[in-house]
Amino acid sequence: MNTPTSEPLAKALTPAIRKPRRRSLRFPWLLVYAIAYLVFLYLPVLLLPLFSFNDGTIVAFPMKGFTLKWYAQLGAQDTLLQAMVNSLIVGSVTALAATSLGLFAARAYVRYRFKGRELSEGLVMLPLVIPGIIVASSMLVLFIALGLKPSLTTVILGHVFVALPFAVSIMKSAFDDFDQSLEEAAFDLGESVIGTFRRVTLPIVAPGIVASLLVTFTVSFDEFVLAFFLSGNQPTLPVYIWSQIRFPAKLPNTLALGSLLLLASVVLLLIAEYFRRRSNKSA
Amino acid sequence: MTRQNIIEISGVEKRFGSFIAVRDLNLSLKEGEFFSLLGPSGCGKTTALRMIAGFQDHDAGTIRIDGQDMAQIPANKRPTNMVFQSYAIFPHLNVGDNVAFGLRKLNLGKAETDARVAEALEMVELGGLQSRKATELSGGQRQRVALARALVMRPKVLLLDEPLSALDKNLREAMQFEMRRLQQKLGITFVMVTHDQYEAMTMSDRIGVMFKGQLKQVDKPEVLYARPCSREVAAFIGGMNFLDASVTAKAEGKLQAQVQGFGPLAIDVNPNVTRRGTKLLTGIRPEQLEISAKKPEGYDGYLQGTVTNAAFYGENVHYHVTAAGVPQPIAVSVPNYFHTVDHQQGDPVWLGVQNASVIDLGAREA
Numbered sequence: 001m002n003t004p005t006s007e008p009l010a011k012a013l014t015p016a017i018r019k020p021r022r023r024s025l026r027f028p029w030l031l032v033y034a035i036a037y038l039v040f041l042y043l044p045v046l047l048l049p050l051f052s053f054n055d056g057t058i059v060a061f062p063m064k065g066f067t068l069k070w071y072a073q074l075g076a077q078d079t080l081l082q083a084m085v086n087s088l089i090v091g092s093v094t095a096l097a098a099t100s101l102g103l104f105a106a107r108a109y110v111r112y113r114f115k116g117r118e119l120s121e122g123l124v125m126l127p128l129v130i131p132g133i134i135v136a137s138s139m140l141v142l143f144i145a146l147g148l149k150p151s152l153t154t155v156i157l158g159h160v161f162v163a164l165p166f167a168v169s170i171m172k173s174a175f176d177d178f179d180q181s182l183e184e185a186a187f188d189l190g191e192s193v194i195g196t197f198r199r200v201t202l203p204i205v206a207p208g209i210v211a212s213l214l215v216t217f218t219v220s221f222d223e224f225v226l227a228f229f230l231s232g233n234q235p236t237l238p239v240y241i242w243s244q245i246r247f248p249a250k251l252p253n254t255l256a257l258g259s260l261l262l263l264a265s266v267v268l269l270l271i272a273e274y275f276r277r278r279s280n281k282s283a
Numbered sequence: 284m285t286r287q288n289i290i291e292i293s294g295v296e297k298r299f300g301s302f303i304a305v306r307d308l309n310l311s312l313k314e315g316e317f318f319s320l321l322g323p324s325g326c327g328k329t330t331a332l333r334m335i336a337g338f339q340d341h342d343a344g345t346i347r348i349d350g351q352d353m354a355q356i357p358a359n360k361r362p363t364n365m366v367f368q369s370y371a372i373f374p375h376l377n378v379g380d381n382v383a384f385g386l387r388k389l390n391l392g393k394a395e396t397d398a399r400v401a402e403a404l405e406m407v408e409l410g411g412l413q414s415r416k417a418t419e420l421s422g423g424q425r426q427r428v429a430l431a432r433a434l435v436m437r438p439k440v441l442l443l444d445e446p447l448s449a450l451d452k453n454l455r456e457a458m459q460f461e462m463r464r465l466q467q468k469l470g471i472t473f474v475m476v477t478h479d480q481y482e483a484m485t486m487s488d489r490i491g492v493m494f495k496g497q498l499k500q501v502d503k504p505e506v507l508y509a510r511p512c513s514r515e516v517a518a519f520i521g522g523m524n525f526l527d528a529s530v531t532a533k534a535e536g537k538l539q540a541q542v543q544g545f546g547p548l549a550i551d552v553n554p555n556v557t558r559r560g561t562k563l564l565t566g567i568r569p570e571q572l573e574i575s576a577k578k579p580e581g582y583d584g585y586l587q588g589t590v591t592n593a594a595f596y597g598e599n600v601h602y603h604v605t606a607a608g609v610p611q612p613i614a615v616s617v618p619n620y621f622h623t624v625d626h627q628q629g630d631p632v633w634l635g636v637q638n639a640s641v642i643d644l645g646a647r648e649a
Contacts, residue, residue, distance in 0.1 A: 184338055185371035187359045189385030189436060199384075203375045 049259040057252055070256040077253065083240035087221055090152055090236055094159040095217040101160070102167025102212055103205075109168070110175040125169075127162045135161070136229035143230070150232030158226040163216040170215060170276060174208025207275040214272035218265055237261070287349075289314045289439060289472045290335065294344035297330055304330040306496045308344065312440075315470045317463065319483040322493035323519070328476045329444060331493070335474065336442050337361045349439050364433035365442040368449070370425045372417045378404070378428055379413030385436045403435035406465065423454050430462070434469070441466075443475040447482060459485050480520045484508070492516050500555060508568075512555040514644055517566050524572075524613050527647060528563040538563065538643060544609040545584035545636055553643040560646030569616035571640035574602060574626065575633050582635030588613070590630045600624050604632060 055065040074080065108114075109121055127135065136158070143154050182204070186196040224238040231239055241257065244250040290312040297305040305327040312318050320328040333339040335346060337358030346353045348362060364385075373381050382400045391399070404410050407427035420428060426446065433441055446462070447455045463486045466473045477483050483490045484504040491501040500512040511517035514525065531547070532539035538550045540563055550565060573579050588606030599619050603612040615634065617625075626632055 179369050179371060181367040181369050181371040182373060184358075185365070185367055185373070185432075186384065187357075188336060188338075188363075188365045189432070190359050190388045191385070192359065195388075200373060204373075 045262065048255055048262060052252065052255040052259045054252070057249055059251065059255070070252040071260075073253055074256060074260075080240060080244075080253075080257065083235050083237045086152055086231075086234055087237040090155050090159060090227075091217045091220040093156050094163050094220040095213045097156070097160045098163040098167040098216040099171070099209060099212040101164060102171045102216075103209065105164075105168050106171030106175050110172055110178070111180065121168075125165045128165045132162070132223075132225040136226045139226070140229045150230050152231070152234050154230040154232075155227050155234075155236060158230050159220040159223055162223065162226065163219045166215050166219055167212045170212040171205070171208050173276070174205045174211075178204060207278040211272040211276040214268045214275070218268050218272075221261075222265065287314050288312065289316075289349055290474070291347040292335075292344070295331075295334065295341045295346060296343040297327070297334060297339065298342050303496050305334070305341075308498055310491065310498065310501065312472055312474065314472055317466050317473045317475070317486055317488045319475045319477055319487040319490045320493060321477055321480060321483040321490050321519070324478055326493040327496040328478075328493045332365075332442050332444055332474065332476045335440070336363055336365050362439040363442055364436045364438040365444065366426075366429045366433050366446050368445045370429040370449075372420065372425050372428055372432075374417050376417060377413065378409065378415045378417065378420070381417060381428055382413075382432045382435050384432060399435055403431040406434065407431045408461075422450055423458070426450060426458065430465075434465075434471070438471065440472045440474060443473060445477055446475065448477075448479070455482070462486065484520070492519060494519075502555070506555075510553050510555050510642065511566070511644070512553075512557070514564060514566075514647075517642070517644060522569045522614055522616065523566045523642075524569065525611075525644075526565050526567065526609065528565045530561045530563050540565070542584065542641065544586045544588075544606050544613070545634075545641075548584050548636075548641055549638045550641045550643050551639065553645070556643060556645035558645040562647050564644040564647035566642040566644050567613075567636060567640055568642075569601070569614040570599070570618075571636065572613070572615045573635035574604070574615045574617060575635070576626065576630070578633045579635040583638045584636045584641075586613070586634040586636075588632060588634065590626045590628055590632055593624050593626060593628055595619075595624055602626060602632075604634060606634075 051059050051063070052070055053066050053068070054063045055067040055069075056063070105120075105124060109117060139154070139158050139161075140150070143150065143157075148154055178201075182200055183196050186200045187193070191199060222238065223236075224242065227236040227239050228242070235243065237257075241254050244254050288311045290310070292308055292310040295305060295308040296303065308331060320331060322328045330339060334341050335348070335353075337353065337356065337360075341354075353361060373384065376384070379400055382403055383396055386396045386399060400413065401410070404412060407430050409424065409427050409431065412424075417425075417428070426449075429446075447458055450458060459482060462473075475483075475486065484507075487504060489501060489503055490507055492499050492507065494515055500507060500516050502510070507516070507520055511520065517523045517525075526543040526545070528540040528542040528548075528550075530538050530540050533552075536552045538552055540548060540550055542548050542550075542565055550563075573582060578585065586604075586606050586609075588604040588609075590602055591605050591612055592601075592603035594601045597619065600617050602615040602617070604615060605612045613634065
């Protein structure tokens with residue numbers, strides 16, 4: 001607003017404040033930094049799909065030619081497919097277990113005030129900050145001491161442990177804005193306890209449940225350290241891929257598989273994010 | 284046909300640990316009555332409402348609705364429905380499905396359900412908004428949906444927990460009249476919990492005033508205002524000047540008493556008061572006092588004092604007057620007829636009062 005009285009003031013301030021600021025903006029440092037940052041983060045990731053289409057076994061420029069044969073060969077590799085099935089089993093069971101546990105824990109954290117609530121919440125979140133290698137080695141020792149041989153079961157137990165913080169956080173945000181009188185209102189209108197859960201509670205937190213299932217599945221599917229220690233002779237996909245990297249001839253197959261997994265992970269996380277936002281909006 | 288008591292509450296008590304939220308609650312509500320439970324926050328009024336609704340068990344006593352003991356009957360089987368303070372509109376359903384929520388359980392068939400939903404929405408002036416999303420409603424519309432969703436069940440008693448507290452002032456006043464009109468049209472018993480004395484007075488047939496878990500007085504609004512049973516009830520409803528008095532004689536429903544500042548007055552005995560003694564507490568409403576620069580004619584008691592505060596409230600003007608022998612300033616409220624503040628701070632004034640304006644509040648404490 002240029003009122004007559006403020007104009008002289010604005011003029012007086014112009015040379016002192018406005019000009020230097022404009023000069024400093026001439027070279028867009030912030031933009032350069034942002035681009036450099038993104039390149040550093042994502043270029044290596046983009047190289048993976050790029051070389052998966054390269055007609056040659058050596059991963060180096062210049063590239064030889066375009067091929068889809070590395071993708072085509074994937075279907076014929078039995079051990080790889082077995083590893084894939086293992087990962088799907090571990091991921092699905094982990095997702096179901098972590099999400100169910102997370103659902104109950106989150107409901108309790110949000111709804112009730114009880115002794116040791118903060119301590120319990122801290123303990124549940126702890127796996128986020130404990131180095132995976134420590135968790136993995138101590139779990140291996142523990143399971144062997146218990147007589148539990150390394151297998152998919154032990155991998156699942158380990159993965160539920162690391163996936164739980166994600167499930168709890170997501171379900172907590174789903175329950176955070178859930179007004180308790182919604183359940184009372186349904187009950188008051190003649191609905192049964194189970195009917196209230198089915199017609200009110202479940203639909204309102206459903207987007208959170210879906211988001212939690214997807215995220216915990218992804219966490220498990222990508223996890224390497226625990227799976228490496230605990231899987232024994234039933235490797236999950238990341239463990240299998242790691243074992244293949246030592247053979248140069250197998251590397252392009254691994255790149256092709258890696259690209260597919262990358263795509264799947266991104267798609268899953270996008271879907272999860274979509275549901276998480278929907279759950280926040282509706283509550 | 285005589286009106287039946289739709290709700291009979293006797294000796295009801297509720298404890299949370301060692302805290303007694305509601306003690307010895309006795310209340311009978313007639314069919315078609317608009318009843319309000321009024322009290323400050325934490326007085327137990329919401330707990331009382333939730334016990335009638337069935338969200339809370341009572342530890343002692345009985346609650347009967349329409350003659351039936353409610354002890355073993357859960358909220359979803361009671362002939363009551365509730366309008367929640369937060370309205371509790373189901374966010375994942377549209378307006379029509381919100382209102383039809385309870386009807387779905389009754390298996391009425393689609394035509395009947397749709398007709399009743401349409402009728403209920405028409406009643407709260409939201410006709411034709413069935414497909415509107417719950418998240419797109421304004422505060423006033425949410426309140427109406429909550430009302431329609433409860434009324435569509437045709438409850439014997441509608442329970443309302445601070446139903447208007449989330450609305451702004453103008454909307455609240457409009458809804459007060461609308462809810463009263465609706466209640467009179469339907470003839471359903473309404474039980475409302477509120478901390479707002481004006482809301483309670485404008486809407487209710489009778490009001491129950493609660494303090495610290497106890498129901499202190501149940502009366503019509505005008506009786507509650509004119510004959511409060513105690514100092515705390517008198518102070519909670521409207522403004523009140525409290526003046527000490529000593530009883531000199533008692534005859535024919537009148538107390539002859541020497542009232543602080545105003546001298547000898549003849550006060551009607553208040554039948555609602557239980558505590559008796561010679562050390563009397565009296566109350567005078569600020570709007571029942573005459574204020575004038577010269578001694579006004581035709582009053583039973585007079586007081587000379589000085590204006591210490593004059594405040595313009597729009598519809599009326601409030602004065603504070605101090606006088607010798609009266610420890611606290613006396614509040615006077617005068618209707619604003621001529622858009623003027625007649626007395627300024629420091630002006631000497633006369634106050635006049637009629638015998639009938641002095642309220643007997645029983646023996647004063649200690």
